[in-house]
Amino acid sequence: MTTLDAIILPAPSYLTAHWSLRSWLLTLDHKRIAMLYLTSITAFFFVGGAAAVLMRLELATPASDFVVSGAYNRLFTIHGAVMVWFFLIPSIPTVLGNFLIPLMIGARDLAFPRLNLMSWYVFMAGGALATGSIIVGGVDTGWTFYTPYSTTYANSAVFPMVAGIFVAGFASIMTGLNFIVTIHTMRAPGLTWFRLPLFVWAMYATSLVLVLATPVLAITLVLIAVERFWGVGVFDPALGGDPLLFQHLFWFYSHPAVYIMILPAMGVVSELVACFSRNPIFGYRFVAYASMAIAILGFLVWGHHMFVAGQSVHASMVFSFLSFLVAIPSGVKVFNWIVTLRNGTIHYKTSMVYALGFIGLFTLGGLTGLFLATLPVDVHVHDTYFVIAHFHYIMVGGAVMAYLGGMHFWWPKIAGRMYNEGWGIFSAILMFFGFNLTFFPQFILGYLGMIRRAAEYPPEFQLLNVLSSAGASILGVAYLIPLVYLTRSLVRPATAEANPWNATGLEWTVSSPPPEHNFDSTPVVTTPPYSYDAEKTAELEAVSP
Amino acid sequence: MTSRGAVNSGFSLWPETASVGAEQVDLVYLALLGLTLFFVILLGALALGFGVKYRVGRAAHRREVVHKTHLEVVWITAAALITLAVCLWGTYVYVDAVTPPPDARNIYVVGKQWMWKVSHPQGPREINELHVPAGVPVKINLTSQDVIHSFYIPAFRLKRDVLPQTYTSLWFNATRPGEYHLFCAEYCGAEHARMRGRVIVMEPAEFQRWLSDSKDLEPEPIPNAELAEARSDGHAEVFARYACGDCHKSGPTPEGPTLVGLFGQPVRLRDGRTVVADEEYIRQSIMEPNAAVALGQAAPSTMPTYAGQVDDEHLWQLIEFVKSLGADAGGIGPTP
Amino acid sequence: MTHLAIAPQFDDAAQQHESAALGMWAFLATEVLFFGGLLTVYTVYRMAHPAAFAEASSHLYTWIGAVNTVVLLLSSWTMALAVHAGAHGERARIIRMLAATMALGLAFLLLKAVEYYLDFHDHLVPGRAFRPDWSTNAPAAQMFFILYFILTGMHAAHMLVGVLVVACFVAVIRTTPSPARHANALELVGLYWHFVDIVWIFLFPLLYLVA
């Protein structure tokens, strides 16, 4: 190749550098591994979603007439386990995190590319085991595997599911470890901690939780497997075991796991709000510290899942108090996002609509979290639809909205293609509407006393359940629309430029899609993040046609 | 008996409030609701205001953004104070809710898959029904026979997990006679959704009458008990004494295979073997449930071992009883 | 420094070394919490049944545990010397020290296997074979042995991984043109080995010396 050719031909992107299947399955490129994860978690999302649709169909009537009780119990277990471990926890970290962290910090790749690829294979092995449990008859324990039901009484495929989650846990640890090391050691010259995009801060906080919480889940699942195989175990009350001990170990992981889902979402929203209001994030340092505070405080509050479980009254009081503390950094973030809008120039692109939707739904989800931290109210609404509504506001209204907002924001970078904004905004609004119709009635149902995990309910709860089921069908359609138009954008030649949103951040300085090795030369950073100037951008746009 | 109350009542947006404690909980809940409304309106108005005023293309005076640390301090402090206040109030109400008065009337409840068994110290026993007097503190003592259940009365805003090998309790002072829902709130297996009952709150005098009327009343016959009632010879009594019929019913269930028509027939086992259900097989299954688990049952078996609990004479009677069930393989109805 | 292989994503050897060391320490933090979950269970039950745990513990072969502690401490020493030799690129000494470490690791596993056999013989394995005719609180005694087998089993699994990794390393060092290229990797293996040693340092008094 002559020098002239090299100048004229654009460097091949990471998508076009190699074409063989082998070049995808053995890739060490963080961007391609992100794409492997994207296809996998999208598939898992629709598996979990299908289970949810069937559940809502069953709940349209008070009797268990659509599916029998045993099948319903398997549906909610599949829905919970698949959505938590195979969609929500990996979603933003393994897709957007993998793709963006090296680009955002000016690195050629993550610190351990082989470990990164291995994490995908381990994740898929875990996913195969977990979905295999559906094929061999399903699991009916609920995603929480409470003992002694899961160890001694359940007559279903508990082991493959537990093994699948155990294996997938190692993928989580590998990803978290890789991110921590990468963010510590591979930042470009001049990219100090307080010049990092808030998404990177959020991913760092998330990775700490992944690395420190997941091993406790792993050993807890080992103990369940041992008890099922050996016939004796440490949680068996008949042998002097304490089933509450299982709950402590389980929630030591599973409560922080909620923050694994929501912290990355908060990071995405910080990027979106700053870009589309053309303003630096108000109180950057406070937002960054809030991520760390949430990650650490998140480890101190797990006992609020056990207020009625037989936990001591004193411990409950302490856990209640600590749970209230988490509200403070969460509130700081919401306030700062909203004040960031002030004096900005707000562009209502698809991603911004998702971000605003996130702020609304997360605020309601967070505030209803206070109800659950309040001891006497939790005693009433624990294990009812109030809890279901609360955590779906956080995980679906929050994490999934932010994930989709982020996908739309970085889609031009990932795929090199633009999509139809009209469809984008329409589906985002439809999703917001469908979501609220599905889950708001569940707050009321919860306070009325409708218990969760039940295929049957008293007839007076039917009206609200019908509303919820109707909302779920709207929500289902709203999730399919982006799948269609984003896939269509791949075959339609609306090429994206390097920086279609005029955003700051190193990822926008490389071509779309980025070249295989990200940067031709290591970038040097000299400015703080989000150096948007609202006034100037507004003027610039006024003169441009 | 009055029929007023939550059970079978129509659509509503607010649950029945039928105890002193429930009123307290509602107050805290309303305060939280107000707080939520305040923040949603405040934040919504701000977001809407900024969103309209500073939207692209609109000529607004846009000042340079200056970060103000005192603003952060203001909302951190405000959030901390508000949450602390709610937390303290909630804790205060909670301590009251978990401290039963010393003169509370005791009632014992056992949860099992999938029913509530209630015993009044005065004698009466009930299943899936709980009669209590109004205006009197009542303490419910809870334990489970198998997995974790949760005893939940929405109208009293009360819930407590029911643990095996452990006693937990809750107490209430019902205010309004009526019938209220009783749920199991902790997922406990196949028929969790049907582990429902009624709490019947009665005027104290009426309750006293009910107590004395029900003294000799045995619990209503339930499907599980039908095996035990099938025979009236002494063997059936032993069968009932060890509660074998709780799991071994007239048809196969997740908890145990049916014993009807079993005796003398070949049994396929989980490990692939086929054995004949003879006396030795029945004995072994009682003493070592894991030695030969039938196909379709859980392994390890959910049946506890009865080694050391069943003496030889009883064992013999149990085997005789299973034998008699084998005589008519057609069904289990009350046969002569 | 110059003879270290640098992966393409790194700028220099210092960055690569810092990343590897940090990664290993972060991994060891996850291992602390993995065993930490088990030790939490152990602590709760031991506080609930102190007498039964002491009684059950007295049926373990303390001398095997003690000898194994010596074996592991020795192996940590030889591993430290292997890492030391690695930093100086002395091929023969690396191989000698790693071989000694591996032999000690295998000795530990062998002794552990003998001990398991003896425990089995004494009917100390929980389940149907468990026959604690000496026990005043059989369920609690059984709980002790469940925890004993899970804790030591998990530890032995880690030992086995360590021995295999060391064996692979010996093979690499024997054939590599430059042993110094692998100094960093050897240091990481050393960190893992010492960690597994530390776990045993706690398991020994917690399991064998309860009385």
Next chain:
Amino acid sequence: MSGISLSTTSYRNVSIVLFTLLVVTLVLAELHLGPLAWVAALVIACAKTVLVAVYFMHLRFATPLTRVFALAGVVWYVILLGLTLGDVLTRAH
């Protein structure tokens, strides 16, 4: 790199201290001091751990960041154990 900073003699000395501590543990166990023995055994185990971590694992020469990560696992384990015991030890039943 960091391994160069310690001599083989210091590894020997550390090992000797470790063996001595093991002997002390065994002797204390033989004396049957009751609950005090448990505390003593744990204190000695912690001392051994510190020696192994500081010298064999070179924490002495590690960056502050590495030390933070070495401690993080322990701190989080203390959170798990502490709050769990906080419940178990104060339960009424």
